[in-house]
Amino acid sequence: xPINARVEYFVAxxxxxxxxxxxxxxxxxxxxxxxxxxxxxAENLRKEIRQKLAKYRELLEKEKRIAQKKGKSxxxxxxxxxxxxxxxxxxxxxxxxxxxxxxxxxxxAPYEFTTTKLEIGVMDYFGVKIQIVEIPAFYDGFAHxxxxxxxxxxxxxxxxxxILLDLTKDTDEQISLIKKEFEEAKIKLNKKKPNIKxxxxxxxxxxxxxxxxxxxxxxxxxxxxKSKKLFNVSVRFFEKAKIxxxxxxxxxxxxxLKGIMVFNKxxxxxxxxxxxxxxxxxxxNLETLKTEIWKKLxxxxxxxxxxxxxxxxxxxxxKKGSTIRDLAFNIHKEFVKKFKFARVWGKSVKFGGAHCGxxxxxxxxxxxxxxxx
Ligand SMILES: Nc1nc2c(ncn2[C@@H]2O[C@H](COP(=O)(O)OP(=O)(O)OP(=O)(O)O)[C@@H](O)[C@H]2O)c(=O)[nH]1
Ligand SMILES: [Mg+2]
Numbered sequence: 001x002p003i004n005a006r007v008e009y010f011v012a013x014x015x016x017x018x019x020x021x022x023x024x025x026x027x028x029x030x031x032x033x034x035x036x037x038x039x040x041x042a043e044n045l046r047k048e049i050r051q052k053l054a055k056y057r058e059l060l061e062k063e064k065r066i067a068q069k070k071g072k073s074x075x076x077x078x079x080x081x082x083x084x085x086x087x088x089x090x091x092x093x094x095x096x097x098x099x100x101x102x103x104x105x106x107x108x109a110p111y112e113f114t115t116t117k118l119e120i121g122v123m124d125y126f127g128v129k130i131q132i133v134e135i136p137a138f139y140d141g142f143a144h145x146x147x148x149x150x151x152x153x154x155x156x157x158x159x160x161x162x163i164l165l166d167l168t169k170d171t172d173e174q175i176s177l178i179k180k181e182f183e184e185a186k187i188k189l190n191k192k193k194p195n196i197k198x199x200x201x202x203x204x205x206x207x208x209x210x211x212x213x214x215x216x217x218x219x220x221x222x223x224x225x226k227s228k229k230l231f232n233v234s235v236r237f238f239e240k241a242k243i244x245x246x247x248x249x250x251x252x253x254x255x256x257l258k259g260i261m262v263f264n265k266x267x268x269x270x271x272x273x274x275x276x277x278x279x280x281x282x283x284x285n286l287e288t289l290k291t292e293i294w295k296k297l298x299x300x301x302x303x304x305x306x307x308x309x310x311x312x313x314x315x316x317x318x319k320k321g322s323t324i325r326d327l328a329f330n331i332h333k334e335f336v337k338k339f340k341f342a343r344v345w346g347k348s349v350k351f352g353g354a355h356c357g358x359x360x361x362x363x364x365x366x367x368x369x370x371x372x373x
Contacts, residue, residue: 005042005066009035011329021157022060029053039153055165074150076118078157080129081317088164089174095119097164097280098134101290106134113137118154126293127314128301133158140177142185152185157271160297161189161259167269168276171274175261184282186251188308189259192246195238203232210237219244258296262289300364302327311367318362328370338372 012035016028033049038044060214076083086094090112098104100120107114119134135151142148155161163178165171195289201207206222208214214221214237221243225233228250235246260276263269266278278285278290287290300314300322316330324342328335345352346366362368 001305004039005037006035007325007329008333018191022056022063025035025056026053029056032120049168050139059247074147074154076120076131076133076154076157078131080122080131080364081299082159083131083157083161084123084293084297085132085133085135085158086136086162086164086190087135087178089113089157089166089169089177091137092137092164092174093280094134094137094164097162097264097278098132100280100283100286102132104132104134114209118151123290123293125290126301128299128317129314130293130297138178138181141181143181148181152187156187156255156257158257160293161257162293163259163261165261165263167263167265167271167273170291171263171271171273186254187256188256191256193256194241194249196245196249197234197236197239198246199228199234199236199237200230201232201234205232206230207234208237209234213237214242215316216243217239224250258298259371260292260296284342300362302362302366303367304331305369307369307371315365322362323358324356324360324362324368324370327368328358331370335370340371340373342371343369 010030012028012031016025016032019025019028022224023087027240029049033046033053036046036049038046080349085095088094091110092115095106095108095115098106098119098121099108104119104121105118106121106293113136115134115136115138121132124132133153133154135155136147138148139145143152147190151213163175165174206225208218208221211218221235224243224246225231225235229252263275263277264280265274266277267282269277276285276289278289280286298320299317300320301317302322303311303313304327316327318326318330324339324344325336328339328342341359342356342360343353344360344362344366345368347363348361349356350367
């Protein structure tokens with residue numbers, strides 16, 4: 001980590017780490033380069049950023065070429081604080097659910113494959129906008145056939161997947177088919193990315209750091225790396241891991257996504273399922289579903305206020321664990337520089353109106369009054 005870097009640099013670096021798509025990565029890297037320290041000691045850092053930029057720009061060109069070959073590319077512009085996609089086999093009630101949760105008016109019909117393109121709506125969650133996208137129904141082989149791969153491109157970019165299951169049909173069968181397609185598309189659902197850093201090095205040989213955390217034979221690990229032509233690398237373990245975890249990390253294009261399973265058509269089913277059961281038609285349990293979506297997205301909403309005034313609406317959505325610095329930066333870049341102190345009301349403080357600094361961690365529904373110099 002560079003010393004003396006400006007706060008904007010760290011924010012850009014955070015964006016880079018969290019970026020999912022190639023375009024987002026490029027934008028974050030450009031920002032990192034803009035704010036990276038210019039002194040001699042940071043030369044390597046700037047070089048590294050430029051190399052990464054070149055790599056991602058090349059990747060973007062490649063993606064464009066592939067998209068051109070395949071014809072029209074399918075994409076959705078992300079809007080709001082997060083993007084949620086709904087997937088299911090035909091007729092499970094995706095459009096009905098989308099119409100109930102958002103402002104969208106998709107076609108709803110009792111026959112299969114009614115929805116043939118992406119349907120997009122916006123859900124309001126206590127003032128926070130969340131984009132919800134219906135993906136046309138899955139079928140056997142979806143991951144590799146027709147528009148399936150393009151739709152999986154949209155899914156990969158989402159923050160959460162709702163797997164909608166039809167209680168009036170065999171749910172195990174639906175689950176196994178949908179899971180199979182996700183596996184085919186190399187998307188890991190609800191699995192944490194193994195916390196292992198594999199980096200190419202200029203130094204010769206394979207260097208293993210924290211090897212006591214590796215639950216396997218080091219020789220096997222080295223053989224695997226060599227089979228992937230990784231001769232000069234460092235592998236740093238931050239948690240216990242198996243050889244399969246390394247294999248997964250070395251695979252191209254693996255994505256990690258959060259997902260929830262939701263069982264629909266509760267109103268006409270007598271099945272007893274331990275899971276979130278709803279009726280998109282009657283609206284039963286939809287409030288619970290909304291709360292589940294919010295919890296699973298790992299977001300918090302924070303209200304700002306001016307001295308002597310009530311809290312402002314809508315709230316700002318932030319990642320769980322965000323600090324006043326993140327909030328200030330979210331409002332305006334200058335706010336971090338000009339920050340004097342903040343007063344906070346809510347769960348993150350012992351008493352309402354407590355004075356806090358930039359590093360103070362915020363909780364859901366906190367109210368924050370920022371005072372500037
Ligand atoms: N009883 C009942 N019927 C429902 C429910 N949700 C959806 N339906 C019905 O199921 C049928 C399919 O609903 P859609 O919302 O079009 O399903 P879909 O998943 O979007 O379908 P495709 O786009 O064809 O994949 C319609 O007749 C809906 O009225 C529900 O909760 N209960
Ligand atoms: Mg539909």
